Amino acid sequence: MKKLIVFTGAGMSAESGISTFRDSDGLWEQYRVEDVATPEGFAANPSLVLDFYNQRRKQLLTCKPNEGHYGLAALEDFFDVEIITQNVDDLHERGGSSSVLHLHGELMKACAVNDLRTAYTLSPENPVINLGDKDRWGVQLRPFIVWFGEPVPLFETAARKVQTADIFVVIGTSLKVYPAASLLGYARQDIPVYLIDPHPVEVRRQGIHFIQAGASEGVRQLLTLLQCGHE
Secondary structure, X not given: OOEEEEEEOOHHHXXXXXXXXXXXXXXXXXXXXXXXXOHHHHHHOHHHHHHHHHHHHHHHOOOOOOHHHHHHHHHHHOOEEEEEEOOOOXXXXXXXXXXXXXXXXXXXXXXXXXXXXXXXXXXXXXXXOOOOOEOOOOOEEEEEEXXXXXXXXXXXXXXXXXXXXXXXXXXXXXXXXXXXXXXXXXXXXXXXEEEEOOOOOOOOOOOOEEEOOOHHHHHHHHHHHOOOOOO
């Protein structure tokens, strides 16, 4: 089977009702990045940050995978598929994808403030982190999210995966958030690259197959182009 690597961003989950940060009605309109998505913001007002992510989890539990998520899972019948996502939701997994690497962490998990690599899965019945919630060593828990200004521990792993791709697909990302945006540069020059997004995306690489559509329609067109026989 050919190796198909899919790199997804916020646009992948937008149709599922996940609020994005960068749209005009997105989360950045309500919160400053510095306040809720940086280590400094957490140090200054941990209650605000914890509540912000508690609300995001509650929202996530009301959302369902869209046809784009299900379509990517269907690709596994024809290709060796691995998903690399900037998204912290679990919709790829719930949509049926069996191999998902989360570059920026996972919303439904927590970690200790002094150990950003060891994750604890939160219960859907009580998906909150409060001040005073600690790990077994007595250290305060925080969201298992890679915040701005923090290193991306899985980037090198993701880059190695992209280098193995026979086909590379990019869905729903502006390719402006680094280092994740640089993953496209790790794809071999001799392989087909598909980019799915309803908005124009500026890229320097030549020969990209653009599919100007949302995630669900874009993946539907991708399945046809790859001749997967999926209806």
